[in-house]
Amino acid sequence: MIWKxxxxxxxxxxxxxxxxxxxxxxxSTRCPVSSMAKRNLExxxxxxxxxTVIYYLDLxxxxxxxxxxxxxWKVRHESPQLLIVKGDTCLYNASHSDIEMQDIIPFIS
Structure with missing residues (x-):
């Protein structure tokens, strides 16, 4: 996994x-829930x-x-938030404790 x-x-x-x-x-570098989500991904x-490249945004x-x-992408701002996008379409959107690596797998295989 590569953070970009x-x-x-x-x-x-x-x-x-x-x-x-x-x-x-x-x-969000100030949010413990966001730090937990990032740790879980790692x-x-x-x-x-x-x-696999994951684009990382410091909110x-x-x-x-x-x-x-x-x-x-017409998604409500959340933090932390994981989006999988293709062109102008958001294929997947999760936030907070719903962010899990296993949910990424179907979009990259």
């Missing part, structure tokens, strides 16, 4: 314009291929990008 930081709205717009499937993880990383540093994600 999202640091610009351009990255989100490129993902939105693509026809590939992307995994986005929105994380703990279960062996369930997915090693080269504290980039709330504007989080707002753009909510607007583009």
């Amino acid at each position: 930081d999202i640091k610009s709205i351009d990255t989100i717009q490129d993902i939105y314009a693509s026809n590939d499937t992307y995994i986005l993880f929105k994380h 703990h279960d990383k062996n369930l997915i291929p090693e080269e 504290i540093a980039h709330r504007d990008i989080s707002n753009a994600i909510a607007d583009l």
